[in-house]
Amino acid sequence: MIDVEGIRKDFPILKRKIHGKPLVYLDNAATTQKPRQVIDALVDFYERHNANVHRGSHTLTDEATTMYEDARKTVANFVGASDPKEIVFVRNTTEAINLVAYSWGRTHIGKGDEILISELEHHSNIVPWQMLAKEKGATVKYLRVDSEGKLDSTTLRDQLTNKTKLVALSNVSNFLGTINPIEKIAEVVKKQRKVNGLYPLLLVDGAQAVPHMSVDIASLGCDFYAFSGHKMYGPMGVGGLWVRRDILESMSPFLTGGGMILKVTMEGSSFADLPDRFDAGTPDVADAVGLAAAVKYLGRIGMEKVRKHELELTEYALKKLKVIDHKLKVKIFGPERAEERGGLVAFTVYLNGQEVHGHDVAQILDSEGVEVRSGHHCTMPMHIKLGLAATTRASFGVYNTKDDVDRFIDALAKVEHVFR
Amino acid sequence: MSGLYHDIILDHYKNPRNVGELSDATVFAKDENTSCGDEVEIYLEVSNKKQVKMMKWKGRGCAISTAAASMLSEKVIEIGDTEKIVNITDHDMSEMLGGDISSARIKCATLALVALKKALSRS
Numbered sequence: 001m002i003d004v005e006g007i008r009k010d011f012p013i014l015k016r017k018i019h020g021k022p023l024v025y026l027d028n029a030a031t032t033q034k035p036r037q038v039i040d041a042l043v044d045f046y047e048r049h050n051a052n053v054h055r056g057s058h059t060l061t062d063e064a065t066t067m068y069e070d071a072r073k074t075v076a077n078f079v080g081a082s083d084p085k086e087i088v089f090v091r092n093t094t095e096a097i098n099l100v101a102y103s104w105g106r107t108h109i110g111k112g113d114e115i116l117i118s119e120l121e122h123h124s125n126i127v128p129w130q131m132l133a134k135e136k137g138a139t140v141k142y143l144r145v146d147s148e149g150k151l152d153s154t155t156l157r158d159q160l161t162n163k164t165k166l167v168a169l170s171n172v173s174n175f176l177g178t179i180n181p182i183e184k185i186a187e188v189v190k191k192q193r194k195v196n197g198l199y200p201l202l203l204v205d206g207a208q209a210v211p212h213m214s215v216d217i218a219s220l221g222c223d224f225y226a227f228s229g230h231k232m233y234g235p236m237g238v239g240g241l242w243v244r245r246d247i248l249e250s251m252s253p254f255l256t257g258g259g260m261i262l263k264v265t266m267e268g269s270s271f272a273d274l275p276d277r278f279d280a281g282t283p284d285v286a287d288a289v290g291l292a293a294a295v296k297y298l299g300r301i302g303m304e305k306v307r308k309h310e311l312e313l314t315e316y317a318l319k320k321l322k323v324i325d326h327k328l329k330v331k332i333f334g335p336e337r338a339e340e341r342g343g344l345v346a347f348t349v350y351l352n353g354q355e356v357h358g359h360d361v362a363q364i365l366d367s368e369g370v371e372v373r374s375g376h377h378c379t380m381p382m383h384i385k386l387g388l389a390a391t392t393r394a395s396f397g398v399y400n401t402k403d404d405v406d407r408f409i410d411a412l413a414k415v416e417h418v419f420r
Numbered sequence: 421m422s423g424l425y426h427d428i429i430l431d432h433y434k435n436p437r438n439v440g441e442l443s444d445a446t447v448f449a450k451d452e453n454t455s456c457g458d459e460v461e462i463y464l465e466v467s468n469k470k471q472v473k474m475m476k477w478k479g480r481g482c483a484i485s486t487a488a489a490s491m492l493s494e495k496v497i498e499i500g501d502t503e504k505i506v507n508i509t510d511h512d513m514s515e516m517l518g519g520d521i522s523s524a525r526i527k528c529a530t531l532a533l534v535a536l537k538k539a540l541s542r543s
Contacts, residue, residue, distance in 0.1 A: 360482045
């Protein structure tokens, strides 16, 4: 049982009013709010420890560098990475995936190769592969999912060929909420690797997993794992990319310039070891420190408890949405059973049989202080497949309550009132 | 609910004017907001003297984009003169809809106008 009331007191923004009503923030899949502890860590860094990192000869540099590398250790520990040097600080999940496409993809994907993703992926796990495939004459293949967003493991096995170099999938879908069984998927991928040799590798988009459930990368069996700091109560400028040590050692740099070199001469340059090789320019030290504070905050709550809390809210929301059966009807997407989905619910709304557009639903909810998101949620291929122009999505976080869900349901009823 | 979803918008949303196609349209244009799936098709009958004689439209979208297209079609038929019609601005659309259009909904409010101008540029 988490202490929701205690947690809520830690988040200053929850005191805000939206159109005169207390804020009910249900857009956590897009980004999360920040606790005082994270805000204070940022302020503390800038007020007392700010300096550039690496190879400095003064106290402040020393402090900043220590805090930066401590942050790396803290984050590595949290996601179950055995070695902090396997964690690259990036801006967000999108940058993490772009980094893999650039630094690993460009030297390992060739003509005729295949990259296997799914039709449910977020654009950040689609577009970089499309771009890479186009450049290299490779092909992107899309695994089909069922109506609940689940991958068929036989389909995965069937779609793996001796040309598959990479499989890239989400841990939890930001649209349907489907939780992918990564360990099982990794087993299938590794079996194929025994046949092929070195490939395929497995990349996991963990943006919607790390903030909401316990993630232990060491036991997953994947080769790349990406996540965003701002989706886990951390600052907006930071995220993490975990790469299996031997792969990361062999990867060429992403951004180049200062900080990631050993030696620069007019004839050429040599590159630094891990982790510096992937830290070009002045890193976002402040946000890494902020992320460490967020990780500690979550650690104090306990990720099992976080998951349990959000699962309860999701179950409650699903139950209440299903009984809306008047002139107003709600169609829910994703797994029927709450325990098979992350803490989010995407849906469409119908009044007298006609769809009320997501924008209008979201706007009416906003007028009641309830913040949700409507649109395609960066999953256009899946929306097109389902014949949907837009859906509305409510997504939960540690500070949400059953009362929030009640407010959300009440606000939905207003849709009927407005469009009567 | 005050503000955005007032009676005039709701009326145009529920009873949109000038919906349909023109089989003998002089010009046609289509546009969409890919971010949300709002789409609109504009059919215009324009005389030799550059007067819009008829406008019809079809579309799928939110209350704002539907009401905007409906209101715009009435305005266009009323004004007639294409030289004046091309000068309709985003701000004018916002005013037509009651002025409460936030930056989040401006693309809904102006979709029909964008398509209309596309059509006119082809005539």
